[in-house]
Amino acid sequence: MKANGESAGVLNGVRLEPVAPGSAVALGNDAARRAGAPDKKTLEAATRALLERLADLQDVFQADGRHALLLILQGRDAAGKDGLIKSVYGAFNPTGVRVAAFGPPTPLELRHDFLWRVHQVVPPRGMIGVFNRSHYEDVLAVRVRQLAPEAVWQARFAQINHFESMLHANGVIVRKCFLHISQDEQRARLLARLDDPRKNWKFRLDDLDDRARWDDYTAAYRDVLARCSTPAAPWYVVPADEKPMRNYLVARLLVETLESLDATYPAMNPAVRDAARDFR
Numbered sequence: 001m002k003a004n005g006e007s008a009g010v011l012n013g014v015r016l017e018p019v020a021p022g023s024a025v026a027l028g029n030d031a032a033r034r035a036g037a038p039d040k041k042t043l044e045a046a047t048r049a050l051l052e053r054l055a056d057l058q059d060v061f062q063a064d065g066r067h068a069l070l071l072i073l074q075g076r077d078a079a080g081k082d083g084l085i086k087s088v089y090g091a092f093n094p095t096g097v098r099v100a101a102f103g104p105p106t107p108l109e110l111r112h113d114f115l116w117r118v119h120q121v122v123p124p125r126g127m128i129g130v131f132n133r134s135h136y137e138d139v140l141a142v143r144v145r146q147l148a149p150e151a152v153w154q155a156r157f158a159q160i161n162h163f164e165s166m167l168h169a170n171g172v173i174v175r176k177c178f179l180h181i182s183q184d185e186q187r188a189r190l191l192a193r194l195d196d197p198r199k200n201w202k203f204r205l206d207d208l209d210d211r212a213r214w215d216d217y218t219a220a221y222r223d224v225l226a227r228c229s230t231p232a233a234p235w236y237v238v239p240a241d242e243k244p245m246r247n248y249l250v251a252r253l254l255v256e257t258l259e260s261l262d263a264t265y266p267a268m269n270p271a272v273r274d275a276a277r278d279f280r
Contacts, residue, residue: 010038011046016177016253018234025225025237027218032182032241043244050251051091057258058128062096064263065126068172071254072131074140074224075179076217077207078189079240081132084179087247088254089130098123101132114138114156115163125171135160136224144216157227164233174233175257177250178221179240183214 014034019025037043061069073081089097100121109117115135123129139160143153164174181189190207193199210217229235236253240246 010042011248014038014248014252015256016236016238016249018236019225019229021229021231022226023229025222027180027221027237029182029184031237032180032185032239034239034242034245037242037245040242040244043248047087047244047248047251050248050255051088053255054088054091054251054258055093057255057263058092058096060263060265061128061258061261062093062126063265064261065266066171066263067261068123068125069128069254069257070123070131070167070172070174071129071250072134072136072174072176073179074133074136074176074221075240076181076186077204077210078186078193079179079181080243080246081179083243084246084250085130085132087243088251089128091251092128096127098127098129099132100129102134102137115159119163122167122172135163136228139224140217140220143220144210144213157223160228161230161233164228164230168232173257173261175253176229176233176235177238177253178225178235179238179246181240185241186211 014037038046061067073084075081085099089099098121102117105114105117118131118135121129121131138148139153139156142148143150167174190203190211193203225235225237238246238249
């Protein structure tokens, strides 16, 4: 990753590490903030540099066309999924980006397997995609709200791993981020939705119901992170109480991922080159 000299030293070790398969991840309130975090000004300046780098990387990534990139975002209500997409994905040329949001399945979707609606919106090669929530709701909300028998959602962990492994084998680079928010910060953000007329529409009765099930969701997320973080599709826990830190960490992850692909611009088609000789 390229970084300017002023922030390189301060931010050198500030990056996301993948969740080790099978590990027990701490999801307490303290983990929603990064200890010893750089100041807001430093983070925002470094993030701007990363976003400029992302714009350049997207250009060659799209031209190269050998891979797709899929970022999966999960998090509790008010964890900042929308804000992250606006802040980080705004760096990309929109013609090369696809955003998909997953709400409750439709009657037609319920008649298919739970991955059917997801597979249809996986980005093609050359494109960058983001899922705002995803197929993981089928082992999170479905489990916590008891919308399916345990035997059904338990089997889905292996099905998800097989699905993501298949995507990886076909050129789709999968990165998964859990935006981890504390109880106090979520409460503050939910209250802001109530108090701000511009945000009232975001508040749902389900937000309160899900908050009352905090511990159940924590247990469900721990299982997801332990059982579905794989070399082909790793999970990352993003401390999300502080928005500048959240944005920096995810932007850096995307830069490092795209840089690791060594994408190149393709050579000009010889037929086009020959036809353009007279034009010169």
